[in-house]
Amino acid sequence: MSDPIIRLVDLHKRFGELVVLDGVSFDIPRGKTTAIIGPSGTGKSVLIKHIVGLLEPDQGEVWVGDVDMATASERQKYAVRKRFGMLFQDGALFDSMTAGENVAFPLRFHTNLSEAERRRVAEEKLALVELPDVYDRPTAALSGGQRKRVGLARAIVLEPEVVLFDEPNSGLDPMTSDTIDELIGRMKKQLGITFIVITHDIVSCVDIADYVAMLYGGKLVEYGTVQQLIHSKQPIVRDFLKRNVELPPL
Amino acid sequence: MNAVRELGRFGLFVGSWFRASVTRPPPIRASIEEAYRIGVLSLPILLIISVFVGTNLALQGYNAFAPLGGQRLIGMFVALAGVREMAPIMVASMVAAKAGTEMASQIAVMRIRDQIDALEVMAINPLWYLITPRFLGILAVLPALTMISIFTLTLSAYLVAVFQLGLDGGEFLDYFAQTTILTDFLYCGVKAFFFAIIICFVSCFYGFHCKPGPDGVGGATNSAVVVSAVVCAALNYLLSELLFGGRGL
Ligand SMILES: Nc1ncnc2c1ncn2[C@@H]1O[C@H](COP(=O)(O)OP(=O)(O)OP(=O)(O)O)[C@@H](O)[C@H]1O
Ligand SMILES: [Mg+2]
Numbered sequence: 001m002s003d004p005i006i007r008l009v010d011l012h013k014r015f016g017e018l019v020v021l022d023g024v025s026f027d028i029p030r031g032k033t034t035a036i037i038g039p040s041g042t043g044k045s046v047l048i049k050h051i052v053g054l055l056e057p058d059q060g061e062v063w064v065g066d067v068d069m070a071t072a073s074e075r076q077k078y079a080v081r082k083r084f085g086m087l088f089q090d091g092a093l094f095d096s097m098t099a100g101e102n103v104a105f106p107l108r109f110h111t112n113l114s115e116a117e118r119r120r121v122a123e124e125k126l127a128l129v130e131l132p133d134v135y136d137r138p139t140a141a142l143s144g145g146q147r148k149r150v151g152l153a154r155a156i157v158l159e160p161e162v163v164l165f166d167e168p169n170s171g172l173d174p175m176t177s178d179t180i181d182e183l184i185g186r187m188k189k190q191l192g193i194t195f196i197v198i199t200h201d202i203v204s205c206v207d208i209a210d211y212v213a214m215l216y217g218g219k220l221v222e223y224g225t226v227q228q229l230i231h232s233k234q235p236i237v238r239d240f241l242k243r244n245v246e247l248p249p250l
Numbered sequence: 251m252n253a254v255r256e257l258g259r260f261g262l263f264v265g266s267w268f269r270a271s272v273t274r275p276p277p278i279r280a281s282i283e284e285a286y287r288i289g290v291l292s293l294p295i296l297l298i299i300s301v302f303v304g305t306n307l308a309l310q311g312y313n314a315f316a317p318l319g320g321q322r323l324i325g326m327f328v329a330l331a332g333v334r335e336m337a338p339i340m341v342a343s344m345v346a347a348k349a350g351t352e353m354a355s356q357i358a359v360m361r362i363r364d365q366i367d368a369l370e371v372m373a374i375n376p377l378w379y380l381i382t383p384r385f386l387g388i389l390a391v392l393p394a395l396t397m398i399s400i401f402t403l404t405l406s407a408y409l410v411a412v413f414q415l416g417l418d419g420g421e422f423l424d425y426f427a428q429t430t431i432l433t434d435f436l437y438c439g440v441k442a443f444f445f446a447i448i449i450c451f452v453s454c455f456y457g458f459h460c461k462p463g464p465d466g467v468g469g470a471t472n473s474a475v476v477v478s479a480v481v482c483a484a485l486n487y488l489l490s491e492l493l494f495g496g497r498g499l
Contacts, residue, residue, distance in 0.1 A: 052371050078373040085371075092368035095359075106372045 005030040005162060005194050006051060011060035013046060020046050021057070022218030028211075030161075033188055033195040035209035037202070039240065042215045044198045048164050051196070052084055053077040082110060085155030086164040091147035093139045093154070099146075100126065100135030103153045110158055125153040129183055145176035152183065156193070163187075165197045169204050181207050202241060206230075214240065263455050267377040274375065277383050284387025288349040292395060296344045300399040303340060304406030307332050311407075312415050321417060325425030328407045333430055334494055337399040338438050339486045342445035345392060346478040350453040353384055354474035357457025358467040366458070376458075385450045392446040393439040400438065437493040444489065445482045452478040 004027035013021040020043040028034050036044050049055040050062050053069040062069040064080050072080070093102045104122035107113055113121065123135055129149040134142070142150060148168060155163050168184065169177040181204050187193050199205050205212060205226070212229045214222040214237055222229055222237045229237065311327035357380055360366050369376040404426065412419040453474040460470040 049367075054367055054370055074375075078375075081371055081373040086368070088364040088368055090363065092364040094365060106374075109372070109374050 003030050004028055005064070006196075007061075007063040008047075008050075009061040009063065011047070011050060011062070012058045013043070013050070013055065014058060019218050021050075021060075023060075024215070024218070024220050025060075026213055026220055026223050028194065028196060030194055031188070031192050032210040033184065033197060033208050034211045034213060035205045036196065036198045036213050036215065037200070037205060037240070038215035040200075043218060044215055045166055047215065048086075048166065048196060048198060051164065052081060052086055082158060083161045084164065085158065085160040085162070087148065087151045087155050087166060087168070089166050089170065090144075091151035093142075093147060093150060095139050097139060098135065099131070099137045099139055099142060099150045102139060102150060103135075103157055105154065106158050122153070122157065125157050126150070128156070128187075129153045130179070145172050145179070148172070148180060149183070152180075156187065156191070159191070160193065162194045162196065165195060167198050167200065169199060169201045177201070177204060184208050216240075259459070260451070260455055263458065264451055267381050267451075270375045270378040271382050274378050274382075276386065277379070280383035281386035281390075284383045285390045286387075288345065288384075288387050289391045289395065291352065292341075292345045292348045292391075293398070295348065296341060296395060296399055297402055299340060299344065300337070300402035301406045303336055304328070304332065304403030304408075305410045307336070307403065308407040308410035308415065312411070312417075321415070322421050323425060324407070324411050324415075324417060325422040325427075326429045328404060328422075329426045329429035329434075332403050332407065333400050333434055333438065335486070335490065337403060338396050338441040338445065339483060341392065341396045341399050341442065342449065342482040342486075343479050345388070345395065345445075346449045346453070346475050346482065349388065350449045350478050351471045351475050353450070353453040354457040355467055355471045357454055358460035358470040361458060361460045362462055362466055381450070381454045384454065385447075388446045388450045389443065392449075393442040396438050396442040397435065400435070434494075437489075440493065441486065441489050444485060448481050448485065449478045452481065 006028040008027075009025050011021045011024045013019075024047065036047065038044055046055060050057055051064070051069065053062075053072065057070050060070065064083075067076050067080050069077060069080065093099070094105065097105065100119065100122050103125055104118040107118045107121060111118075119135070123132070126132060126134060129152050131146060131149055131153070134146065134150065139147070139150075152163075152165075155165075165184070168180045172180070184195055184197065185208055188195055195208070197205075197208065209226055211224065212222070212226055213220055214229065216236050222232050222234060224232075230241070232238065232241075307328050308324055311324040311331075312321055315321045315323050315327070357366075360380070366376045366380075369379055408419065408422055411417045411422050456470040456474040456477070460466045
């Protein structure tokens with residue numbers, strides 16, 4: 001883990017009285033998949049919103065390359081974000097556009113491609129997420145799993161270095177969930193993308209992640225490879241794993 | 251105290267929009283689409299209301315002046331009440347109710363579904379992307395709608411005066427023309443210009459600051475129309491005082 005793409009240094013964040021992050025530090029390695037786990041409400045989403053500069057920490061640093069997102073100017077933030085793709089919980093697709101227009105959307109603003117070329121690139125990305133025929137489908141007509149995959153296609157359309165994925169598996173059936181996990185694995189290999197994935201699902205975590213960070217009570221309680229996590233001696237981690245993995249044995 | 255803080259937030263909001271928009275190209279095509287949408291959305295109801303405001307101005311003008319033997323003055327009454335006062339504020343209220351609520355609810359839905367955050371992460375400034383086309387669109391359309399409303403209500407008042415009340419059409423037009431000079435239309439345009447700014451920013455402000463949860467969108471939409479209508483009405487008084495006050499006829 002010699003070449004971190006993102007470095008979090010002593011992050012603190014509170015909303016009013018509620019302390020959400022209470023001194024979180026770790027490095028996210030380039031070209032790997034890092035999973036962030038932890039019980040609901042521990043600040044996983046808040047953490048990745050700091051990485052893309054949607055939230056500013058009360059204290060601490062968020063280094064992306066040589067830019068500290070905590071203190072960056074708007075121009076610097078936007079420059080960093082062009083290297084990022086992010087998937088929100090339900091896709092955050094624009095309802096007024098078709099599936100394909102959603103995927104092509106960032107190209108309108110950050111490339112000089114013609115409309116026909118944008119369509120070609122978008123269709124290429126849709127094929128990559130195994131949705132070859134949905135370009136003209138209204139967004140409202142997509143199923144939950146399809147929305148996530150269209151969101152993934154949109155997130156990678158500018159060929160980002162880093163993709164942040166907030167709960168790829170939530171609300172999906174196990175098979176669709178597996179499809180998404182496979183997609184993430186393939187994109188990491190083929191495109192060399194660094195993935196940061198928030199998940200509740202330990203099974204999928206074991207499948208896709210190289211490294212795992214566990215948040216609990218505003219602190220980072222465990223950070224290491226999947227093997228290290230599974231063999232962790234910490235009671236909190238053991239509890240969390242036990243409760244999550246009643247079905248398949250690890 | 252709350253109102254002061256809200257006003258401060260509103261000022262910051264408009265300031266951020268301004269900074270985001272002067273450094274970026276104006277979205278011409280999106281603005282034309284917005285102008286068209288706002289126009290189409292508000293025009294039918296506006297025409298209907300204008301017709302019936304015109305009819306009633308004629309009737310009440312007649313009621314007011316007939317006992318004094320001054321029923322010939324209806325044209326003047328329509329020019330003063332209809333053109334200068336009713337048309338601008340009526341158009342503003344209709345557009346706030348139709349287009350303003352639509353702005354607020356669309357943006358509020360985008361807020362609670364993370365679409366505004368998604369824009370940020372795609373390195374597209376949401377203030378610029380969402381507000382600027384709506385701003386340019388409403389700015390172009392509101393003065394035009396006001397002129398259409400003026401024409402419609404004057405025509406319907408004329409028709410009532412001549413065909414129902416049996417007054418002389420030539421006299422109506424004479425008095426109307428004497429009272430209404432070209433600057434009146436210009437001033438109505440000025441009013442519409444300010445109302446457009448208020449409706450757009452108030453509606454977008456409540457949309458952007460939509461609270462999460464099931465009541466958020468409804469609350470944002472409701473605040474948008476109430477606040478923009480009240481502010482427009484109060485400003486209408488101020489503007490009338492500034493533009494028409496003390497000038498007499
Ligand atoms: N903008 C905000 N303002 C106020 N409180 C917030 C805000 N964002 C998050 N919180 C609070 O911070 C805490 C952590 O939220 P967060 O969404 O990061 O949890 P999470 O770990 O992602 O949970 P889940 O697994 O359920 O998604 C929650 O208690 C939430 O209510
Ligand atoms: Mg979350």
